[in-house]
Amino acid sequence: MRTRAPLRISFAGGGSDIEPYASEYGGCVLAAAIKYYAQAIYPSEPVVPSEMEQTIIDFYQLPDIVKLTNGAPQQSGLGGSAACFVAAVKAVRPTLHKEEIASAAFHLERNIMGIAGGMQDQYVSARGGLLYLKFDGRNVDIEKVIIPEGLARTLILVYMGRRVNAGQDIIKDQMNRMQFSVFHKQKAIARGMKECLEKQDLHAFGVLLDEAWQSKMQYSPMIACDKIKDFYHNCRDWGAIGGKLTGAGGGGYMLLMEYPEHGKLRKNLSDRGIKYLDVSFDTEGVKVL
Secondary structure (H helix, E strand, O other): OEEEEEEEEEEEOOOOOOOOHHHHHOEEEEEEEEEEEEEEEOOOOOOOOOHHHHHHHHHHOOOOOOEEEOOOOOOOOOOHHHHHHHHHHHHHOOOOOHHHHHHHHHHHHHHHOOOOOOOHHHHHHHHOOEEEEEEEOOEEEEEEEOOOOOOHHHEEEEEOOOOOOOHHHHHHHHHHHOOHHHHHHHHHHHHHHHHHHHOOOHHHHHHHHHHHHHHHOOOOOOOOOHHHHHHHHHHHHHOEEEEEEOOOOOOOEEEEEEOOOOOOHHHHHHHOOOOOEEOOEOOOOOEEO
């Protein structure tokens, strides 16, 4: 059996899905699954399991290894580890509903392996599509948002290199600072972005994406080094209306949105030899291939 689970990009609200904030105030996140994937297979040849693979073997008491592959570099900010767990749970327990798969993947990653982070990654990977998620402790309310025509054409990903600090260290630092007012603002931005999508107002959506990034940089000084800040500033001059680092920050992929009516960003990046990835949305979620 081979399974796959999509990676994800987050637009706003990240951080509000992490405890203790989510239980005390309720979190909400706007995020989407994209067509880059983690996969799980039962290999025909013996292999030495990784720590993640061994965790799955031990938890489910498996006689065979489940081999995992990630569709992005480690610490990419695209939720790759969560997608690996989602793909693995689907391979081990293929009859589970998607929400049950997400819950099991969350438990394995956060509670068993002790990797710090929120709840959005597992649910977006399991469900697929563009989702508005509300968190109240362990309760998750999922609303599917219709993807406006042309949104994907405005989005690209640029790899900024590996993080200097691990993602969970960045998350721990931001939670130690407990800037709940910033999390409140992120939730308001996520709600506003959802309304922009419902109105198919891509320009307003991009303005809020920039606002989300400016807000996110207040979480922790680890979020963005001067090199990343300078690159983002340049991209604004080259045709980006907004953007942000995906995931915890500190490195990995930067999501950029060019002005819908201009389309200059890709040309300016190409002229400078800067590689980028186009974005396509996955609407299927985790599946057996």
